Amino acid sequence: MIAGALKTPIADARIQAPDTHTGDTPISPRGRLLVCDGLSKRFGAGTPALDNVTFSIDRPQLTVLLGSSGSGKTTLLRTIAGLVPLDAGRIEIAGAELTPASLARVRRRLGMVHQDFGLADRLTAAQNVMAGAAVNLAWPRLLFQAYPRGVRLRACELLAEVGFTENQANRKARELSGGQRQRVGIARALIGRPQLLLADEPVANLDPQTASGILSLMRAAVAAHGAGILCSLHQTDLACQFADRIIGLKAGRLVFDGSPAELTAETAAALFASATRDSDGGSDVSEPRQER
Amino acid sequence: MSEPEILQGRKPDAWHLKPPFDFRILVLCALAVCCLGYSAQRLDLGRLFSDVGAFFMASAGLKESSSIGEGISGLSGGMFPPVFDERTPVEYVDDLEARLARPFAHLETTATDQTSLDPGTLEIVTRQIETQVLVEPLGYLFLVLLKMLETVEIAIWATLFAVVASLPLSVLCARNYAPHLAIYAAARTFVSFLRSVPELISALFLVLAFGFGAIPGIVALALHSIGFLAKFFAEDIESADVRPQEAIAVTGAGPLAVLRLAVLPQVLPSFTALTLYILDRNVRMATVIGLVGAGGIGQELKGRFDMFQYDRVATLLLVIFLTVLLLDFLAARIRRVLL
Ligand SMILES: Nc1ncnc2c1ncn2[C@@H]1O[C@H](COP(=O)(O)OP(=O)(O)OP(=O)(O)O)[C@@H](O)[C@H]1O
Ligand SMILES: [Mg+2]
Numbered sequence: 350m351i352a353g354a355l356k357t358p359i360a361d362a363r364i365q366a367p368d369t370h371t372g373d374t375p376i377s378p379r380g381r382l383l384v385c386d387g388l389s390k391r392f393g394a395g396t397p398a399l400d401n402v403t404f405s406i407d408r409p410q411l412t413v414l415l416g417s418s419g420s421g422k423t424t425l426l427r428t429i430a431g432l433v434p435l436d437a438g439r440i441e442i443a444g445a446e447l448t449p450a451s452l453a454r455v456r457r458r459l460g461m462v463h464q465d466f467g468l469a470d471r472l473t474a475a476q477n478v479m480a481g482a483a484v485n486l487a488w489p490r491l492l493f494q495a496y497p498r499g500v501r502l503r504a505c506e507l508l509a510e511v512g513f514t515e516n517q518a519n520r521k522a523r524e525l526s527g528g529q530r531q532r533v534g535i536a537r538a539l540i541g542r543p544q545l546l547l548a549d550e551p552v553a554n555l556d557p558q559t560a561s562g563i564l565s566l567m568r569a570a571v572a573a574h575g576a577g578i579l580c581s582l583h584q585t586d587l588a589c590q591f592a593d594r595i596i597g598l599k600a601g602r603l604v605f606d607g608s609p610a611e612l613t614a615e616t617a618a619a620l621f622a623s624a625t626r627d628s629d630g631g632s633d634v635s636e637p638r639q640e641r
Numbered sequence: 642m643s644e645p646e647i648l649q650g651r652k653p654d655a656w657h658l659k660p661p662f663d664f665r666i667l668v669l670c671a672l673a674v675c676c677l678g679y680s681a682q683r684l685d686l687g688r689l690f691s692d693v694g695a696f697f698m699a700s701a702g703l704k705e706s707s708s709i710g711e712g713i714s715g716l717s718g719g720m721f722p723p724v725f726d727e728r729t730p731v732e733y734v735d736d737l738e739a740r741l742a743r744p745f746a747h748l749e750t751t752a753t754d755q756t757s758l759d760p761g762t763l764e765i766v767t768r769q770i771e772t773q774v775l776v777e778p779l780g781y782l783f784l785v786l787l788k789m790l791e792t793v794e795i796a797i798w799a800t801l802f803a804v805v806a807s808l809p810l811s812v813l814c815a816r817n818y819a820p821h822l823a824i825y826a827a828a829r830t831f832v833s834f835l836r837s838v839p840e841l842i843s844a845l846f847l848v849l850a851f852g853f854g855a856i857p858g859i860v861a862l863a864l865h866s867i868g869f870l871a872k873f874f875a876e877d878i879e880s881a882d883v884r885p886q887e888a889i890a891v892t893g894a895g896p897l898a899v900l901r902l903a904v905l906p907q908v909l910p911s912f913t914a915l916t917l918y919i920l921d922r923n924v925r926m927a928t929v930i931g932l933v934g935a936g937g938i939g940q941e942l943k944g945r946f947d948m949f950q951y952d953r954v955a956t957l958l959l960v961i962f963l964t965v966l967l968l969d970f971l972a973a974r975i976r977r978v979l980l
Contacts, residue, residue: 456892461888470906486898
C-alpha cells in the first residue's frame with residue numbers, strides 16, 4: 350500500500366542516480382524549489398503561530414529561518430512537510446502544489462530533520478537512517494528491514510560523515526546521547542538525497558565545533574546535488590556564517606528576508622527581543638536581550 | 642494587544658496553575674463508592690465477611706465450627722495424599738508384557754478379605770482372595786502430564802492463531818490506521834463480539850461442530866484471544882508516539898512502512914507482554930474448557946471429580962499449578978530476552 354503510483358524506481362535507483370527525478374511531475378526548468386504563499390496557522394484561540402508568511406526559494410541555497418523560541422519556525426517547517434494543516438495559504442514544492450492528493454508524491458522530494466528527532470528508540474542508529482529510504486521498498490523487504498545494498502552503503506557513509514563509529518552505528522537509538530540522536534536524524538533526512546531539506550534546529554544539541562561540521566555537511570549536500578535547504582536556527586552567528594539567505598520570523602510573521610550581510614545587529618536584536626516580556630513595558634527593539 | 646498576551650503577561654505570583662485533579666474526579670469516586678455499597682447489598686456480601694470471620698475464629702479456637710471449615714476439611718481429607726500410581730488388576734490388562742517392561746512397573750499380589758454367605762452352610766465366611774495387580778508407581782502422574790502437555794499444546798496453537806489474526810485486525814481497529822471509518826467500526830464491533838462470547842460457551846457449540854477433542858478447544862480459545870489481543874494491540878498502536886511516525890511519513894512512505902518502522906518497534910514489548918499473558922490465560926482456560934469435552938486435562942479433571950476421586954483431583958490440580966508456575970518463569974525469561 351505504498352502511496353503513489355510509482356512502480357519502476359527502487360530505493361537503489363533513487364540513491365545512486367539522484368539526478369534522474371522519478372516523480373511524475375519533473376521540475377520544470379523555471380520551477381522553484383519552494384513557494385510559500387500567505388501561510389497562516391492558528392492553534393486554538395491564541396495568537397497565530399503563522400501569520401501570512403510569504404516567501405519562495407528559487408535555487409539551491411541554504412536558507413536559515415531565524416527567530417526566538419515560539420516564533421513559529423517549527424510550525425512553518427511542519428506545514429511545508431504537510432504535517433500541520435494550514436488555515437490559509439498555498440505551498441508548492443519543486444513545481445508541485447502540496448495537496449492531500451499530491452502529499453505522498455511531493456514528500457519524496459523532501460527530507461526533514463525534526464526538532465525532537467523522531468527516532469524509533471528500539472531501532473539502531475543505522476536502522477533509523479535506512480528507514481529514511483523505505484519509500485519504495487517492497488513489503489517483504491520492509492518486513493525484514495532488508496534494505497538494498499546501496500541504501501546500506503549510503504547509510505554507513507552518512508553516519509561516518511556525521512561522526513559515528515561502526516560500534517555507535519549499531520547502538521539502539523535510545524542509548525544515544527541527545528547530540529548523537531540529532532545527528533542520526535540528520536543522516537536519515539539526507540539519505541533520500543532530497544531536493545528540499547527541511548531542518549528544524551539541526552544543531553540545537555551540538556557543541557559549536559560539531560554544529561559547524563554539521564552545517565558544512567548540509568552545505569555540501571547543496572553543492573553536491575543541488576538541494577535547497579530551509580533550516581531553522583536560533584544562533585545568529587551560525588546563521589550569518591553559513592546561510593546564503595536569512596528569513597526572520599517573529600510571532601509568526603516574516604519580519605526579515607535578506608542576505609546575512611543585510612542582517613544588522615539591531616534587526617537581529619529585535620528578532621530575539623523577548624516577546625513574552627512585552628507587557629512588562631518597553632518596545633520590541635529597546636530590549637537587547639538575546640536568547641542564545 | 643490581544644487577550645492571551647495580556648494573560649501571558651500576568652505577574653508570576655498571580656498565575657493560575659491547573660490543579661492535578663479536579664473535583665469531578667472526587668464526585669466520581671463518591672459515586673463509585675455508593676454503587677459498590679448498593680451492589681454489596683444485592684449480592685449479600687455481608688455473608689462473605691461473617692463466614693470468613695467465623696472461619697478464622699474457629700481456627701483460633703474461639704468458636705466450635707464454621708461452615709467454611711467443614712467444607713474445607715471434608716475436601717482436604719479426600720485430597721490427601723495425591724495419587725501418583727496406577728494399580729490395575731492383571732485381568733484387566735491386555736498388554737501386560739509391554740507394560741511390565743516400562744520402568745518401575747511390577748506385579749504385586751494383594752490379599753483381600755472377602756466376606757460372603759456360604760450357600761451350603763448358610764454361614765458367613767471370610768475368605769482371602771489373592772489378586773495380582775500391575776503397579777506402575779508413576780503411572781497416573783505420567784497420564785496427567787500427557788494430558789497437561791495436550792492442554793499446553795492447545796493453548797499454544799490457540800495463541801499462535803490469535804496473534805496471526807490479531808496483527809492485521811488490530812490495524813483496522815486502530816483509529817489512526819483504519820482505511821475507512823466504516824471499516825474501523827465494523828472491525829471494532831467484530832472484535833468486541835469475539836471478546837464477549839466466553840470460551841466455555843463457544844467451546845460447547847464448537848464441540849457440536851467439530852466433535853470431542855483438541856480442535857474445538859483450539860478454535861474456542863483462539864476466537865476469544867483474537868477479541869482480546871486485537872483490541873489491546875489496537876490501543877497500543879493508537880497511543881504510540883507520533884513523532885517517529887511523522888518522521889517516516891514525511892519521506893513519502895506509505896502506512897505499511899510507518900507501521901513497520903515507527904510503530905512496531907515501539908509496541909513490540911507491549912505486544913509481547915500481551916501475548917505472553919494470553920498464553921498463560923489460555924493454558925488456564927484450556928483446562929476449563931476441557932470440562933465440556935474440548936480436550937486436554939479438563940476432561941480428566943471433570944471425570945475424576947464426578948467420581949469423587951479427590952486424591953486424583955489433587956494430583957491434577959498440583960500438575961496444573963506447577964505448569965502455570967513453570968510458564969510464568971519461562972514468560973519472564975522470554976520477556977527479559979526480547980525487551
Ligand atoms: N500542536 C500545537 N498546539 C498548540 N499550539 C502549538 C502547537 N504547535 C505549536 N504551537 C504554538 O505555536 C507557536 C509557535 O510554535 P513553534 O513550535 O513553531 O515555535 P518555534 O519557533 O519552533 O520555537 P522553538 O525555537 O522553541 O522550537 C507557539 O506559541 C506554540 O505554543
Ligand atoms: Mg521549534
